[in-house]
Every structure is written in structure tokens, then in C-alpha cells.
Amino acid sequence: MDRRPRSFYVLSAVFVLFVLFLYGPILTIGILSFQGPQGGLTFPMNGVSLHWFRDLFQEQAVGDIWGAFRRSLVLGLLVMVTTVVVSVMAGLAFRKRFAGSGLLFYAAITSLVIPSILISLGVGLIFNQLGLKIHWATSGFGSQLTWTLPFGLLIMFAVFNRFDKSYEEAARDQGATAWQTLRHVVLPIIAPSLIGVALFGFTLSYDEFARTLLTAGSYNTLPLEIFGMTTNVTTPVIYALGTLTTAFSFVIIAVFLVSVWVIGRRRARHGSDAGKAA
Structure with missing residues (x-):
């Protein structure tokens, strides 16, 4: 039996350290959130209980946790739907070259390299100058x-860049209209990618802080609410909140991954049935 080279163990150790670096803070917060009623914000732990999770559902002296959560959830869904729709439309439009397409593409992704706080400041100033109310x-x-849109656009551009147009041609040969081809051929094929765009749109919105800082108005989203709580909450209830919001994020990711798996299984089953019929 061949022994693994020393480099394998070195790289494995580096990978383990990298995972600990990524998830160590989350794990620490999760552990500290299960302290007893006399627990503090640092180790060592003072008892083990669900006290701070129960306390989280009581009326808090400061902030509006659940109102902020609802706002972040609604905003995340709005951003998700808009990102998917616009990204698909842009991906379809960019399948053919048109005047100014290059300039439009670079203008669309430029916001990825501009500091987020400047984007927030700029959007806030525009609304002020137009006399519009700043609101989340x-x-x-x-x-x-x-x-979110630049990420969605880049994914859709990559998807349509390798999309086999022969499927559309076959549908048109069978008498399908442009809308029928899009609905029954193109969209089912790119469905897993659409789920990926939707996941990007929702999670990036749900966790966004800097771009919402100066544009949320009088009502905080959840990231802003948590940031505000760090200045005046001195109990592990803030850790309980962090643990629950992290768990919620993982649940959302799991739902999207299961959706991709279901679509893949359904597509494979339909392909198998079509092969048997042939």
C-alpha cells in the first residue's frame, strides 16, 4: 500500500486551520449562547441552559429584533426575485452583440469594486436630492x-455562454413559439443556475450591512440591528440571536441545495422515461 506524501498531510493541516479560521468565531458564539442566566460575554462559561434563547423571544429593553428580521426577510425576497428576473433577461439579451454591450457590461459590474459604503452614501444622496424618502x-x-445583480449577471452570462442552442432550434422546428421555447425548454434547463442566482441574491441581501447603512432610513434591517445591539447589550442574548440567524442562513442554503437535487433527480427520471419511450 502506497503511503501518502508528506505534502498531503501539510496541505490537510493547512485546510483544517483554514476551516477553523472560517467557522471558529461562529462556533464560539454558538457555544457562549448556551450559557446559564449568570453567563457573560466571554469564557469561561457560567452554566449551560437555553435561558438566552428564551430571553430572546421576550420583549427587549433596546431595539426591535423581530421587526428587523421581518424587514430583512422581505427585503431579501424582493432582492432575490428582482435579481433572478433581471439576470435572466440580461443573459438572454447579451446572447447577441449589440451597440454598447461592452460598456453596459462593465458598467454593471463596476459596483463590485467600488467601496460599499460609497455606494450607500451615493444612493442616499440621490434620494435626498430627488426629494424621496430614504427607506429600507x-x-x-x-x-x-x-x-447582487453583478453576481447574477456573471452567472447567467456563463450559463448562456455554454448553452446548447440546438435545444431551442429543435423546439422551433416542432412549431414552438419564442415564449414556449423559453418557458418549456430554456428555463427548465437553466433551473439549477437560477436557484444559484436566487441563493446569491437572498443571502447577500440578508447579510448586507455597509450598503444598507445609509439607505435603510428610520428602520433597521437585521444586520444593522445586531450592530446597534453590540454597543448597548452586555448579555449573551446577542450570541443567541447570532446563533439563530446563522442557523436560519444554513437552513435557507439547505433548502436551495435540496431544490437543486430534486430538479436533478426529476430531470434524470424524465430523461430515462424518454429513453425507454424511444
Whole structure:
């Protein structure tokens, strides 16, 4: 039996350290959130209980945790749907060259390299100059789209760049209209990628802080609410909140991954049935 080279163990150790670096803070917060009623914000732990999770569902002396969560959830869904729709439309449009397509592409992705706080400041100033109210559902929505849309566009451009046009040609040969071809051929084929774009759109919006800082108005989203709590909450209830929001994020990711798996299984089953029929 061949022994693994020393480099394998070195690289494995580096990978383990990298994973600990990524998830160590989350694990620490999760552990500290299960302290007893007399627990503090640092180790060593003072008892083990669900006290701070129960306390989280009580009325808090400061902030509006659940209102902020609802706002972040609604905003994330709005951003997700808009990102998917616009990304698909842009991907379809860029399948053919048109005047100014290159300039439009680079203008769309430029916001990825501009500091997020400047985007937030710029959107806030525009709304002020236009006499519009700064609100999480308007200015906050717009500033977050400058973050999610470029990712969606890049994914869709890559998908359509390798899309086999023969499927569309076969559908048109069978008498399908352009809309029928899009609905029954193109969209089912790119469905896993659409789920990926939706996941990007929702998670990037749900966790976004800098681009919402100056555009949320009088009502905080959840990241802003958590940041505000760090200045005046001195109990592990903030760790309980962090643990629950992290768990919620993982649940959302799991739902999207299961959706991709279901679509893949369904596609494979339909392919098998079509092969038997032939």
C-alpha cells in the first residue's frame, strides 16, 4: 500500500486551520449562547441552559429584533426575485452583440469594486436630492441590487455562454413559439443556475450591512440591528440571536441545495422515461 506524501498531510493541516479560521468565531458564539442566566460575554462559561434563547423571544429593553428580521426577510425576497428576473433577461439579451454591450457590461459590474459604503452614501444622496424618502424598501432595495445583480449577471452570462442552442432550434422546428421555447425548454434547463442566482441574491441581501447603512432610513434591517445591539447589550442574548440567524442562513442554503437535487433527480427520471419511450 502506497503511503501518502508528506505534502498531503501539510496541505490537510493547512485546510483544517483554514476551516477553523472560517467557522471558529461562529462556533464560539454558538457555544457562549448556551450559557446559564449568570453567563457573560466571554469564557469561561457560567452554566449551560437555553435561558438566552428564551430571553430572546421576550420583549427587549433596546431595539426591535423581530421587526428587523421581518424587514430583512422581505427585503431579501424582493432582492432575490428582482435579481433572478433581471439576470435572466440580461443573459438572454447579451446572447447577441449589440451597440454598447461592452460598456453596459462593465458598467454593471463596476459596483463590485467600488467601496460599499460609497455606494450607500451615493444612493442616499440621490434620494435626498430627488426629494424621496430614504427607506429600507426603496433606497435600501436599490443599494442592495448594486451588490447582487453583478453576481447574477456573471452567472447567467456563463450559463448562456455554454448553452446548447440546438435545444431551442429543435423546439422551433416542432412549431414552438419564442415564449414556449423559453418557458418549456430554456428555463427548465437553466433551473439549477437560477436557484444559484436566487441563493446569491437572498443571502447577500440578508447579510448586507455597509450598503444598507445609509439607505435603510428610520428602520433597521437585521444586520444593522445586531450592530446597534453590540454597543448597548452586555448579555449573551446577542450570541443567541447570532446563533439563530446563522442557523436560519444554513437552513435557507439547505433548502436551495435540496431544490437543486430534486430538479436533478426529476430531470434524470424524465430523461430515462424518454429513453425507454424511444
